[in-house]
Amino acid sequence: MFTLGLIVNPLAGIGGPAALKGSDGEAAAEALRDGAGLRAPERAVRALEVIFNALGGDAVSVLTCPGLMGESVARQCGFVPELVCETDPLNTRPEDTEQAARVLENKGVDLLLFVGGDGTARNICNAVSPNQPVLGVPAGVKMHSGVYAITPEAAGEVVCRLIRADLVDIRRQEVRDIDEEAFRRGRVMSRYYGELLVPEEGRFVQQVKDGGREVEALVVDEIADTLMEEMEDDTLYLVGPGSTTAGLMAAMGLDNTLLGVDLVRNGQLLAGDVSAGQIEQALGEFNGPVSIIITPIGGQGILLGRGNQQLTPAIIRRAGRENLIVVATKTKITELAGRPLMVDSNDPQLDRELAGYVPVLTGYRDRILYPIG
Known part of the structure; x- marks a missing residue:
């Protein structure tokens, strides 16, 4: 029998209907005070009805939490669920979801079906x-x-x-x-938090949201x-140099040379607007790893x-291409x-060594591969 873990x-x-941009923190309480109805249980029922109507209750063992966190919707659809979590269904918190997920995984569920955002x-x-x-x-x-x-x-x-044991791919998504508070102030800041292993059927599972047209200042922040x-x-x-790298210095609270090179270690500005000679002197006194953070010239x-x-x-060369x-x-x-990035280091051999595809950081934990010509 297939064991389905259920968390609502x-x-x-x-x-959402209250135009609160989300349900985190005080937003849920405010929506309840304004008379908003619960949406998630009804959507859970719609999913479970498909399963029950297609397979009946004998093909699936449902493990879930009391009340609105799973039990009520499972029973409404015809399942006889096993309750394995101890939670207060009238006062659910993020910690309850996390505890329930751990318990259900420890019970060996074949799939954890969760209802939320x-x-x-x-x-x-x-x-x-x-x-x-x-x-x-x-x-x-x-x-x-x-997911x-x-x-x-x-x-x-x-x-x-x-x-039914159909061929369903499973991969990490x-x-x-x-950030809801930023979103309420008109700033869309989507962050990567991790990955989950998800059954994937192209017609039924959504892709990660594309943020659409960039807002340059926000992307630099990311x-x-x-x-x-x-x-x-x-x-x-x-x-x-460059405005993109200047965003890093500003975020770190460090003085920045917009058109020069700055030396930073352990979150501290060691020297600003340094010359090649000053860099070489610093490298001569430092035996650790070196990285170069650079951005291409726009348009060129x-x-x-x-x-x-x-x-x-x-x-x-001291830093190395990998750094x-x-x-x-x-x-x-x-x-x-489509034109590649270009290098003109005044050393043709080095330019050839630098050619090839490199990761380019383009957003929050968002990278693309792009060629250096």
Whole structure:
């Protein structure tokens, strides 16, 4: 018998009709005070009805939580669920979702079906192991993650296909969420939080939301956030010129030389607007790893040799190609119209060594591969 774990976040999506941009924190309480009705249980029923009507109750064992966190909707659809979680169904919190997910995985469910939005997906991602298959029934206000079916009925259909042993792919999909407070102020800040293992059937499971046209300043902020997360202790960073790299310095609270090179280590500015000689002196006194953070010139796509000649061939070789951190907005890359990035280091052999595809950081934990010509 197929064992289905079920978690319903009853408050998911309640803030949507109230134009609250989400249901996190006080938004859910405000929506309830304003008389908003619960949407998630009804959407859970729509998914479960597809399963029950297609297969009946004998093909599926449902493990779930009391009341509105799963029990009531399962019984409404004809299932006789086994209750394995101890939660207060009238006062559910993110911690309840995480606890329930851990319990259900420990019970060995074949699939964890959860009903909610991106906040609920984050809770599930926090709780389960990378090898636990999950599938989301979309019920939230924010639906940026790639772990949800396109409709509740589609979620039910995917479960039916799994139970029938149809050929259903399973692969890792991103969990993303936006900062609701920033969203309420008109800033869309979608963040990557992790991945979940999801059964995938192209007609039924949605893709990760594409943010659409870039807002340049916000993308620069996202690039800076990623760089700060990934910067390693006791590494010397040579931060090249440009507005994109300036965003990193601003985010770190450091003075920046917009048109020069700055030296940073362990979150501290060691020297600003340095010359090649000063860089070489610093490298001579430092035996640790070195990384160069650079951005191409807009419209030209020149990565080295224009405006950053302080980065001499010797300095570039000291860092190594693998430690070139290239950052650029997708708008800047798109404006190249397919032309590769260019290097003109004044060393033709080095230019040939630098050629090939490199990762380009284009957003929050968002990279593309792009050629250096």
